[in-house]
Amino acid sequence: MVKPLQRMKESVDLKPRDERNIGEKLSMNKDALSKALSHTLNEIGIPNIVASVEINFEEIQKAHDSIHEFIYLAPLCLPKNKSWHEKSAFLTPYHYVTLDMAHRSLLDALAGYYNAANILLRSTLELLIRGAFWECLAHKEFREKLEKLETKKGKKTLKGWMNDLIKQSPDIEDELEETSEAIFDKTAIIFEDSKFRKEFIYLPSFREIVEQIADWNIFDPIQDPVELVNNKIYGELSNSVHVIPDKTDIGRRLLSQKDLFETDVNPDELSKFVKVLHEVVDIGIVIELNVLSDWIDQDREVKSKLRERLVVIEDLGLKFSSEKLKRLMKYE
DSSP: OOOHHHHHHHHHTOOGGGHHHHHHHHHHHHHHHHHHHHHHHHHHTHHHHHHHHHHSHHHHHHHHHHHHHHHHHHHHTOOTTOOGGGGHHHIIIIIHHHHHHHHHHHHHHHTTOHHHHHHHHHHHHHHHHHHHHHHHHTSHHHHTTSOSOSEETTEEOHHHHHHHHHHHOTHHHHHHHHOGGGHHHHTHHHHHOHHHHHHHBOOOOHHHHHHHHHHTTTTTTOSSHIIIIIIIIIHHHHHHHTTOGGGSHHHHHHHTTOOTTOOOOOHHHHHHHHHHHHHHHHHHHHHHHHHTHHHHHTOHHHHHHHHHHHHHHHHTTOHHHHHHHHHHHHTO
């Protein structure tokens, strides 16, 4: 591999006798960089972003600030006598990435790229659901509530796989309680070896995962979470992922009788997207609070910090989150 400094040296051909050519080349590089940046800024769609914000400022602001509230709450839930490693399966690979994914989703929608925005929003939802699932699976309390079957359709279930590992090395159980993220090391072969996974491991579908974390009460207080999360939100967002014709951006423009090849702001699509994003974040905060609820329950200082956020959460219109937070405060 050519090192960056070596590549730079070769690109400008550093020779003492060619100083004038060096200056010309550097000037050309600056011009090219300036043009590239100008072109990139144009492709970002800043005029569309400005127009979108002007059209629906209040709702966009609520959705944006809700994303930040989601990421802000987790550190408040950590008691002084606890380590974040206990919940690291949720907090490390899933929780913070949700912030980035939700942000990028919103920016694409503001720029008029609704298909891309919905695809990223579905990924945001998956991060929340799968993060909660793996976090719970790392803890004995939840594994014991899993389906009793250790095999399904002739393959090992994840419960069966974990139980086998613990039988072979009982220390794994304590390791997972201390550092839940260790579950990814224990299950790495399932995802690294596709042949092994296909032949020996039964992986639950997204709907099955939603049903399972619903059984674990991770959606409390949402009524009928499977219908809301899987059938309604995930199902609708999947139309963009699977490029149903009407859900492509050109399909949307065709239906609204606009220029097919002009990326512009569609107020109806923007409003619809912002509403779904807000709902996904609301569900995400509920998941977050339930995953971290044992920390919250045992620490009065944590509850005090969260109580201060209740007004903010209510002002943001996060109805499920505010109801969950009130329930957690009720038993102080």
